[in-house]
């Protein structure tokens with residue numbers, strides 16, 4: 001869901017009913033449409049429904065986006081003989097959504113599940129956070145990382161097309177291993193730094209507001225802002241962006257994200273990493289992307305269009321999505337990753353034991 005660029009009035013491209021309020025051009029109902037409690041969801045979606053009806057709505061939504069756990073047999077049927085690559089979002093996927101972004105920690109069990117899956121399949125984390133921050137939170141050296149919504153990628157050195165990109169530079173990771181660094185929004189570094197400082201200053205009077213600097217993008221959180229002040233924070237961000245025509249705004253889970261206007265997103269990052277891994281032009285690839293937020297939709301779309309894999313949406317409420325399957329919450333993501341790893345282990349050991 002995207003707010004149009006700062007030049008025009010920031011009308012939200014959302015399907016919310018026109019009767020809902022627009023303040024500062026920003027659709028106030030949209031600000032609330034992120035991980036609400038059930039009662040609130042009913043209010044925000046203008047649904048006068050009882051809780052049982054919600055359950056029914058969720059169940060019928062799941063007919064369209066079946067559980068990746070319950071569909072596991074079907075998934076491995078598609079995976080047989082293919083090279084699997086795993087892409088994981090961080091917040092809301094590997095860690096539960098919490099009020100303070102600095103406290104969104106991944107459990108040790110989840111870390112082990114991710115580590116184990118990466119023993120069998122190339123695995124990348126693709127996050128809206130800065131690459132350094134998400135690396136610190138995940139703490140696994142064996143993965144690839146893309147921060148700032150894919151605008152800061154540390155991927156493998158490869159002989160395939162991606163390393164030839166004029167903006168790719170060879171670098172080394174925390175362990176001194178040679179890696180490929182791709183930062184398509186590099187020239188925006190000073191402007192993001194400046195807009196971050198301006199946003200901190202202009203939102204400092206709004207209780208609960210928090211601004212994060214993610215190097216190639218900045219996040220303005222309103223999860224802890226009183227609902228009556230949501231239009232105020234939206235207006236404030238909009239006003240700041242008037243001075244930055246080369247920046248645009250996207251909308252995540254109770255967060256407004258300021259980013260460069262460049263045509264780059266998590267979907268492009270997936271393509272770039274598949275390319276780096278030498279998998280993009282293979283017809284025997286199955287890429288699985290698990291994410292919970294609107295910015296993950298770009299990746300779901302790329303996989304759907306290219307027919308190289310599928311998305312799994314993590315959501316406990318019905319949502320329109322380009323994903324193919326669903327999982328309810330991070331604990332189900334962990335179970336899915338464990339199931340995938342143990343299926344692969346069994347398959348490999350069967351192969352090893354079967355007579356030639």
Ligand SMILES: O=P(O)(O)OC[C@H]1O[C@H](O[C@H]2O[C@H](CO)[C@@H](O)[C@H](O)[C@H]2O)[C@H](O)[C@@H](O)[C@@H]1O
Nearest residue numbers: 090091097098099101104127128219223253255
């Ligand atoms: O792409 P992601 O890894 O999912 O990052 C998206 C944003 O995640 C974080 O914010 C979200 O999670 C917070 C912690 O649970 C929560 O407090 C916040 O309301 C959510 O929007 C992160 O802080 C943002 O900067 C990321 O853009």
